[in-house]
Amino acid sequence: MLDINFIRENPDKIRTAIKNKQVNLDLDRLLEVDQARRSLTQEIEALRQKRNSLSSSIPKLKGDERENAIQESKTVGQALKADEEKIQSIEAEFKNLMLFVPGVPAPEVPVGTGEKDNIELRKWGEARKFDFTPKDHLELALSLGLVNFDGPRQYAGSRSYALTGDGVLLELAVLQLALNHVIRKGFTAVSPPILVKETAMQGTGFFPLHFEESYAIEKDELFLTGTSEVGLVSLHMDQILSEEELPIRYAGISDCFRREAGAAGRDTKGLYRVHHFQKVEQVVICHADPEASLKEHMLLLQNSEEILQALELPHRIALACSVELGLGQIRKHEVETWMPSRQTYSETHSCSTLHDFQARRSKIRYKTESGKNLHCYTLNNTAIASPRILIPILETYQNKDGSVTIPKALRQYMNGREIIEPKK
């Protein structure tokens, strides 16, 4: 959600954002409703003022004067009731439209219509050259006994899987590596609720637009979060923080659930696109300052790169173009890790700046030294997500005999082991 004052004063910026992000929103209608809402509010407040002054005079009056005042107040009350009913629908429409106003992309964000317009900023590492025919992660994982698809498919449906044996340990290892890495950077570990109310989904910007992406527990009116970002940001919902608390840096760890509603039939094989995964997520709540926010953004990006470097996985950083940005995102960097079987860099991390988009929805503010309450800025980035990250690990670290060498950084979390051998 954006500041309505900003929207009123900068309709052109919003219009451009709507166009470049390809958002479906009638801005003129919003401005119209805003105008109607304001003038009706003024009318209502004038009526209330009248009623209040009558009410306070009534106890002091006697006889006819008192009766007249009561009658007049009744009349005012009726007019008020009519106006209040009228404003209800206006207010509802206004609130709904406000939920669809996009954040304005940062100046450096390229205008684009698809992934092809993202700008590659840098690459790290060299894609491994194999002197044998490499297997893909699916073949490797199956032959090493790291995963079971056949069973889960029957009782859990498509895109389901069970990690087994060393697959479980490998997943725990990457999660621990990432979590410890960001904890060392001063982030506070949090394992937040993943079953949340609609208010948290709306507050973080996932609802109403991406309602179809989440699993709903209808019976209890709860939703499964697709990222711990929801739980972490919502931790401070409706709060006025003190300035000294900022920036707040969290390392969330949680199961993540995604319906992949718009991706039917895409990436159905293997561990790339699944409904349920584990993720260590970085979330920052900082001052309402674009510069400070940018610094935090770069810090988040750096953390993720360092984790991939610790794993010695080749990757690249791309600046997402306008249409690739989510509704609230101001800027986003994709971190893409080289996946040998796909012969391409594929997204494993996503680093976003949202300015006050989430904080306004979630009512997260802080009090400045001068006593003003400002909405915080929020940011987030993946630290690691599994099992997707297992794809480049298995494929990159595979050996000719079908075994997989465990990356050095993970060995301390794998009982010091160096290799995963095929089952006999």
Next chain:
RNA sequence: GGAGCGAUGGCCGAGCGGCUGAAGGCGGCGGCUUGCUAAGCCGUUGUACCUGGAGACGGGUACCGCGGGUUCGAAUCCCGCUCGCUCCGCCA
């Protein structure tokens, strides 16, 4: 799941139809005091929106968990919901 109790400002806590944006205390801030001194005294102290003003600041409206109702008038009465606590039951 059953029974009961509760939700008031940053915190504690009074109010239980008009005099209450809300007593009192704590905390915070400003000032005074400097022989009650890790203290005393005085003042001040919420949030949002509308509106006037360059600003300082002023006017108005709303908010006593949330939403509705009764009433000329609701923190106070009624209904629904949410959350918390206690007891019973069930249970990782």
